[in-house]
Amino acid sequence: MKVDQSKTPLLDAIRTHREKEPISFHVPGHKNGLLIDEENASAFYRNDLTELSGLDDLHDPKEAVLEAEGLLSDYYGSERSFLLVNGSTVGNMAAILAACSRGDIVLVQRNCHKSVLNGIKLAKAEPVLVETEWDADGRMPLGVSLEAVRETLKAYPHAKACVLTYPTYYGHTYDIESIMEELHRHDVTCIIDEAHGPHFKLGSPFPRSALDMGGDIVIHSAHKMLPAMTMGSYLHIGSDRVNQQKVQEYLSMLQSSSPSYPIMASLDYARSYIGTLTEDERKRNIEGVLHFVQALKQAHAGLGVIRTHDPLKLLLRFKGKSGYELQALLESKGIFTELADPYYVLMILPLVKDRFSFPFEEAVARVAEALEHEPVQEEWPGKRYERLTDKFYSFLSLDYEQMEGKEETWVCMDEAEGQIASQMVTPYPPGIPLLIPGEMISKKIILRLQEYVNNKANIQGYHRLGEGYVRVYR
Numbered sequence: 392m393k394v395d396q397s398k399t400p401l402l403d404a405i406r407t408h409r410e411k412e413p414i415s416f417h418v419p420g421h422k423n424g425l426l427i428d429e430e431n432a433s434a435f436y437r438n439d440l441t442e443l444s445g446l447d448d449l450h451d452p453k454e455a456v457l458e459a460e461g462l463l464s465d466y467y468g469s470e471r472s473f474l475l476v477n478g479s480t481v482g483n484m485a486a487i488l489a490a491c492s493r494g495d496i497v498l499v500q501r502n503c504h505k506s507v508l509n510g511i512k513l514a515k516a517e518p519v520l521v522e523t524e525w526d527a528d529g530r531m532p533l534g535v536s537l538e539a540v541r542e543t544l545k546a547y548p549h550a551k552a553c554v555l556t557y558p559t560y561y562g563h564t565y566d567i568e569s570i571m572e573e574l575h576r577h578d579v580t581c582i583i584d585e586a587h588g589p590h591f592k593l594g595s596p597f598p599r600s601a602l603d604m605g606g607d608i609v610i611h612s613a614h615k616m617l618p619a620m621t622m623g624s625y626l627h628i629g630s631d632r633v634n635q636q637k638v639q640e641y642l643s644m645l646q647s648s649s650p651s652y653p654i655m656a657s658l659d660y661a662r663s664y665i666g667t668l669t670e671d672e673r674k675r676n677i678e679g680v681l682h683f684v685q686a687l688k689q690a691h692a693g694l695g696v697i698r699t700h701d702p703l704k705l706l707l708r709f710k711g712k713s714g715y716e717l718q719a720l721l722e723s724k725g726i727f728t729e730l731a732d733p734y735y736v737l738m739i740l741p742l743v744k745d746r747f748s749f750p751f752e753e754a755v756a757r758v759a760e761a762l763e764h765e766p767v768q769e770e771w772p773g774k775r776y777e778r779l780t781d782k783f784y785s786f787l788s789l790d791y792e793q794m795e796g797k798e799e800t801w802v803c804m805d806e807a808e809g810q811i812a813s814q815m816v817t818p819y820p821p822g823i824p825l826l827i828p829g830e831m832i833s834k835k836i837i838l839r840l841q842e843y844v845n846n847k848a849n850i851q852g853y854h855r856l857g858e859g860y861v862r863v864y865r
């Protein structure tokens with residue numbers, strides 16, 4: 392049968408989405424282009440250029456790119472900063488490859504993004520997973536504690552690097568300054584995945600930026616919280632513990648030899664956007680958030696609105712409904728949020744300069760409309776959990792060499808306890824693996840997995856979790 396080549400399914404899907412007149416509470420931070428000046432927004436294809444005279448070269452910057460990176464470095468107070476066109480994914484990988492060699496021990500916050508584990512695998516280094524604190528209900532991993540890092544360092548005093556996620560995807564921060572001081576006392580390079588915190592440079596009430604507290608390499612997804620295009624990120628070098636040349640070489644190796652000029656231009660725009668945001672604008676943003684939170688709280692008696700350490704991140708929950716069900720209700724009225732999990736919906740708010748506006752009032756009206764026929768139930772969603780483990784750290788039961796070529800098989804989830812996982816199980820978003828290859832599967836992990844499966848969460852890659860199977864090493 393002849394295939395109809397006139398079809399453009401992806402374009403059509405995007406058009407259909409736009410027809411819903413969506414309000415964006417998700418990444419990218421430009422909020423469907425609302426925070427972009429008209430001239431910039433309409434120049435997408437005209438800006439899509441290549442390394443012509445005067446346009447410089449990302450991989451060997453000497454002119455405009457170098458100047459843009461200089462301005463970036465000046466704003467964030469780094470030793471050197473790079474524009475990235477392949478997200479914080481490439482930033483994390485290049486940072487780890489530059490800092491670690493085969494066999495080096497790398498301490499990793501357990502709830503890290505998958506790119507961190509992939510970077511460690513590529514470097515053939517050995518991860519030691521530092522367990523996180525949990526919220527009071529045991530539902531949400533937070534940051535790591537100083538005590539956990541100290542205990543891990545006692546066992547691994549010669550660790551080469553430590554990769555911390557600060558803030559967490561959900562906007563939680565923790566005392567990373569004391570932790571980095573402790574790590575530096577052991578001469579450990581601190582790589583901070585600050586993907587969700589490129590706006591922390593704005594000052595209180597935003598948390599402090601890891602670069603200002605001693606981070607050796609700090610990675611920012613500018614596209615998440617600033618008005619840059621998707622895949623636009625920054626990598627900053629904060630100290631001379633890091634070999635700049637090596638970082639640059641790995642970035643060159645891992646990124647396209649034809650980097651996108653629209654993404655690079657949007658990174659320049661995003662830096663200028665935040666770099667010129669005034670104190671009054673910052674205050675107005677915070678007032679706007681407070682006002683929005685109050686209005687949301689009044690939208691429905693069953694709706695809970697929880698603020699996090701990052702003023703631009705809000706968690707919503709609804710009595711009697713899972714986060715997935717709440718998200719679906721909101722989407723029915725064109726409110727698109729960043730993610731849902733079994734309990735919460737995460738909203739990412741915009742950082743709005745005075746010359747732009749964001750439809751907060753319209754959003755509150757739509758939330759109220761989406762929930763108006765929902766009865767108020769007794770219970771908040773989800774169970775209360777115990778911690779996944781009482782240990783401060785854990786390690787993989789097999790190293791990467793042992794895993795290579797080892798035979799795999801599927802086992803029923805009920806029988807998986809004590810077996811060694813051979814696949815990464817990652818709900819997306821947020822892209823934080825629940826199970827890591829080489830990791831021993833515990834009963835508590837199985838219960839969590841089952842909850843995600845029961846809620847029909849989107850889990851990346853080929854898997855048979857829906858049928859009740861998990862892949863393990865034989």
Ligand SMILES: Cc1ncc(COP(=O)(O)O)c(C=O)c1O
Nearest residue numbers: 478479480504560584586612822
């Ligand atoms: C904490 C964290 N780090 C890194 C990444 C990867 O970032 P990017 O999408 O910019 O590649 C993500 C993406 O969601 C993330 O949440």
